[in-house]
Amino acid sequence: xxxxxxxxxxLLIIVTSAAIVFALIYAKLHYSNVFxxxxxxxxxxxxxxxxxxxxxxxxxxxxxDKDLANEVLNGLVSNDVILGAQLNGLKSVLAKSxxxxxxxxxxxxxxxxFIIGEQIGAIYIEPNxxxxxxxxxxxxxxxxxxxxxxxxxxxxIFAVLVYFLITQPLNYLSGQLAAxxxxxxxxxxxxxxxxxxxIGTISNNINKLLYxxxxxxxxxxxxRQDIELFExxxxxxxxxxxxxxxxxKERGDILLINEAAQDLLIGLGLDLEERFPDALxxxxxxxxxxxxxxxxxxxxxxxxxxxxxxxxxxxxETVWLNIIIINTESDDQWYLQVFISDIxxxxxxxxxxxxxxxxxxxxxxxxxxxxxLVLLEWLDQQRPFSLILLDLDEFKPINDIHGHNxxxxxxxxxxxxxxxNVRADDLICRWGGDEFLIALANISDQETKDIATNLTKVIAxxxxxxxxxxxxxxxxxASLGIACYPEHATSLKALVECADVAMYTIKRTSKNNFAxxxx
Numbered sequence: 202x203x204x205x206x207x208x209x210x211x212l213l214i215i216v217t218s219a220a221i222v223f224a225l226i227y228a229k230l231h232y233s234n235v236f237x238x239x240x241x242x243x244x245x246x247x248x249x250x251x252x253x254x255x256x257x258x259x260x261x262x263x264x265x266d267k268d269l270a271n272e273v274l275n276g277l278v279s280n281d282v283i284l285g286a287q288l289n290g291l292k293s294v295l296a297k298s299x300x301x302x303x304x305x306x307x308x309x310x311x312x313x314x315f316i317i318g319e320q321i322g323a324i325y326i327e328p329n330x331x332x333x334x335x336x337x338x339x340x341x342x343x344x345x346x347x348x349x350x351x352x353x354x355x356x357x358i359f360a361v362l363v364y365f366l367i368t369q370p371l372n373y374l375s376g377q378l379a380a381x382x383x384x385x386x387x388x389x390x391x392x393x394x395x396x397x398x399x400i401g402t403i404s405n406n407i408n409k410l411l412y413x414x415x416x417x418x419x420x421x422x423x424x425r426q427d428i429e430l431f432e433x434x435x436x437x438x439x440x441x442x443x444x445x446x447x448x449x450k451e452r453g454d455i456l457l458i459n460e461a462a463q464d465l466l467i468g469l470g471l472d473l474e475e476r477f478p479d480a481l482x483x484x485x486x487x488x489x490x491x492x493x494x495x496x497x498x499x500x501x502x503x504x505x506x507x508x509x510x511x512x513x514x515x516x517x518e519t520v521w522l523n524i525i526i527i528n529t530e531s532d533d534q535w536y537l538q539v540f541i542s543d544i545x546x547x548x549x550x551x552x553x554x555x556x557x558x559x560x561x562x563x564x565x566x567x568x569x570x571x572x573x574l575v576l577l578e579w580l581d582q583q584r585p586f587s588l589i590l591l592d593l594d595e596f597k598p599i600n601d602i603h604g605h606n607x608x609x610x611x612x613x614x615x616x617x618x619x620x621x622n623v624r625a626d627d628l629i630c631r632w633g634g635d636e637f638l639i640a641l642a643n644i645s646d647q648e649t650k651d652i653a654t655n656l657t658k659v660i661a662x663x664x665x666x667x668x669x670x671x672x673x674x675x676x677x678x679a680s681l682g683i684a685c686y687p688e689h690a691t692s693l694k695a696l697v698e699c700a701d702v703a704m705y706t707i708k709r710t711s712k713n714n715f716a717x718x719x720x
Contacts, residue, residue, distance in 0.1 A: 217360050224352045228345050235344045239337035243282050247328055250280055251309040255324065259311045262290045262322030270296035277326060281336075284329040290322045303327040370400045378407065387411070447539040449477045451499055456536070465541060470514025477539060481522075484511045491524075498526040498537070508544065521548040561631040563609055564616035572630035572638055576693050579642065580686070586642040587649040587685050590700035591619075591656070593635040594678040594712045603673060607666050611675055618659045623652060638697075646685070646717075653681050653715040661713055680707040681715035689718050 254273050261269035270288045274296045277286045285301030287294060306325035313319035370392055381387040388411060391404040445462035449455050453476035458466075466473055471480050478495045482488040491509055498505035504527050511520045520543065527538040559571030567575065579586055593615065600608040612635065619629050619637060628640040639656075641649055660679040665672055682704025690696040699718040707714050 216363070217356065220356050220359065224349075224356065228348060228352075231348055232341045232345045235341040236337045239340050240333060243328070243333040243337065246280075246282055247307055247326060250277060250283065251307065251324060251326055255309055255311060256314070258288055258309075258324050259314050259321065261288065261295060262311045263314055265290050265293075265295060267295050273324075274298050277324075281332055282329050283326055284332075285327040287325040288322065289325070295322070301325070301327050370395055371403075374400070374404060374407070381411070386415075445541040447477060447537075447541075449537040449539055451535040451537065453477050453479065455480070462541060465543065468513070468515070469511060469520065477537070481509075481511070481524075484514055486510045486512060494524075495526065495537075498528060499535075502528045502535070504528070508548075519545070521545045564613055564631050566616050566619075566637075567628065567630040569630065569632055569638075572628060572632070572640070573693065575628050576640060579640070580691075580693060583687075584642055585686060586640050587644055587646075587683055588696050588700050589639040589641070589649075589653060589656075589715075590632070590682045590684075590697065590704045591637040591639065591660075591679050592704055592708065593660075594680055594708075596635040596677050599675055599677070603666065603668060603675070607668065607673070607675065610666050611664060611677065614664045615660060615677075618662075619656070622655055622659055638700075649683060649685075650715075653683060656681065657713055657715060678713035680704050680712050682707065682718065683715060684718040689720065 258273045274286050278298050285298040287297040287301050309324040311322040313321045377389045388408045389404050395401045445465045446459050448457035485491045506525045508523050523542045523544045525540040529536045561568040630638040632638040664675045682700040684696050684699035689699045703716045703718040707716050
């Protein structure tokens, strides 16, 4: 008798069930296919009957002969597939059967038998839908019954063969294998009828495995001692490592944490008893991203690395940590190796280098390189903006007369005026020397004119500069050239050139004014 918990038994049941399901699905598809074909055949029959009587019906319509029309309709409704019909002439109904009621008949146009292309009437046929469907169902069911008579015995034969040829021998082997105690020299007896079959091959392989198992038992005792030694060395290396490291269960329980990690987390004011990443989440400035980062590593079983900004819970200082997560499987259990490193100094250095690379040291504004990065991003986003190129008038005499310190003070004053008189989201840049560049995003021409008008006024306002305890009044003005993206140009170089042309138009004429680029 089959063991109901046997894998082979369950496999047999699954395979047989699958075969039955497949047979049922196939029977359903076969039924649908036969049904559709019978329905199509009936429709074709109606079309053929309609075409057959069209010639006679055309004569009846041409002559407006109601008797002949009635004979045509009687011939039509004598067919089982037709429930009713109606024959129309050009001006009237020539004949109509009693059961004809449909609003969606099969229509056949009637042509003049003597004049090609002239329509003189129509035949409307109402199919006997109930008869057609019942007939199609009967034929389809009959076909399915015939099919099942063939399939069911085949399934039964298949199940019996699988049981006697596979299930029973494998159960026999399973019983023998369960009775063997590894290391005592016991072996499986091969069934006589399966010495040259796959069952015999499996039995031989199991016996070979038993031989190898006995040899492995001897090796295992030696390896166990080696493992204990390696474990001690690993713990020493892990615990004394200068790199903060945690070993975490997949669900977040912290199993191991070395001294460096303890010092780091305690220094941040975090609780070591909490799960990972909850222990870090309270101090992280983007906890949702940290949780998603950890979840992705767990779900995808991939090495993940990212940098996160934290707030020290004790000092409130900003700390940057680089976190690497490696997924490791052991004994069918997944673990997370978490490596943490403090990269705060690196971040500070990068920020300082970025500040030097993208900002003007004198005015604190974006320098040319920094402005180009922003403007190229705007162009990639296809964000409309107005670009103002501003050049100071009469700036050189200030340097010549009062010195470069006065010139620097004037540039700083101009930078502050620009900041105060444009919108917070606009870009201000010291383009070079006494040239400034202003980019106004998503702005109308009128708003651009208003800002440009105001800039010419505030820049021309006198600036008091003290030198050697003497106060000097310094005055400059500005010439502004304006180009708009994308109206005037679609590349940064071309846009700056357009603004430069407009600026020099003012420079050569009135100064202390602005002009839009003219195409």
